[in-house]
Amino acid sequence: MAKRVGAEGSFAVAEAVRLADTDVVAAYPITPQTHIVERLSEMVADGELKANFIYVESEHSAMSACLGSAAVGARTFTSTAGQGLELMHEVLYLASSMRLPIVMAVADRALSGPLNVWGDHSDAMATRECGWIQYFGENAQEVFDLTLCAFKIAEHHDVLFPVMVHMDGFHVSHVVEPYLLPDKEELGDFLPPIDYPYPLDPNKPITMGAFAPPAVYSECRKAQDVAVNSTHGTIENVWNEFAKRFGRQYKPIETHKTEDAETILVSIGSFNQMAGVAVDKLRSEGKKVGLVRIRLWRPFPLQAFRQAVKSAKNVVVFERSMTYGGTVGPVCAEVKSALYGIKDAPRIMDFIGGLGGRDMSPKQFEALFKRAQEIFDKNLDIQYETIGVRE
């Protein structure tokens, strides 16, 4: 029977890793690390999780150790955040191009400088082209569920890609809240043992991470791109199977009051919960607003996204990552490119806020809707605004 427990999002992730019978955890144990690996190392020390815990000297080494572990066919997990994800950056591309089913939880945090370890999506957005499957959980329950699903997705033979489970640093990783923790029995055969099809084996030698000259590099890249784009069906199937078993449904794009909405807010991460409160309030005042939460970020669910915003005259994006010298933030860039050229395409405005741990209240989301309306009404040529900043 599932137990209702109170825990930080970090601990919920650790419980999912334990339930998954993970074989190897390789992680750099100190800042910007979270309680995820602290809890996992306790579980390993106490014998609750029979895994090899590899303490490495940096995040670059953590991901490198994960490559080796996944390559021999072991169920592999790591986690990091902020600067740590940046230090891993180079190796992230190897994990995806070598098609190694590693699962990583990232408690998204700001990047220096100034030095700041609070919640922000700068680290996540910097990794968006690294070839991983990436999705976001908005609270402890979601990150628990989605971490469990991540192993099943990553290891599925039609997928074989690493999966990054994002959660907002502090707002999810460090906040204690209730969630339902199933036991082994309830988990049943949802997550079968890993069966990686190409494990390193001295009796059947293979070469991974070989050299590809210009004559074949483009073919390798196209093969990888087609493969990651073909994972949509499996991701949704796993989430549907999870829903059947546990009653909680996840979708690549989730909508709230969008059916007849004229203005739709599009966002990613836990601040969606504040945005939802603002939407409900505005709806009660008769305003036709709705919310679209992007859950699956890579591969981007283009058709589902277009479908979700199709009624809208205005699309307002809220995102927690600055663009320096760009036209709009990374989420809005994706949204604009997804909607460009479609019939009756909505007007699009980007707001950047919630940086480095700054909160966004429902009231501020209401103000955001108001400001967007003003920009649209006056036809102002503004691509993005930074909000919640003292002028």
Added chain:
Amino acid sequence: MAKKDFELTWKEIPVGSIVHEPGNASEYQTGDWRSQMPVLDKAKCVKCGICYRFCPEPCIVKDDEGYYVADLFYCKGCGICAYECPKDAITIVKEEH
């Protein structure tokens, strides 16, 4: 022998670009990176094998008659063999591709 890299389509790339055939690097022609090649004058050669020891590739092999000859499938045309030969039996000549 498997298809050459420049013959593979993207659909033929194995998952993760894994190479499943052990030791197949020997099938990969690297001699075409060369712009010049060694030519052996057997009349001068004393079969000492110094070129064989110095070739960094190493692609010099002993033939049936005991001469040391460069395997042009791999030879990079670096000229070390010619430089080291005590009998000046090897000349490096420009090669047209």
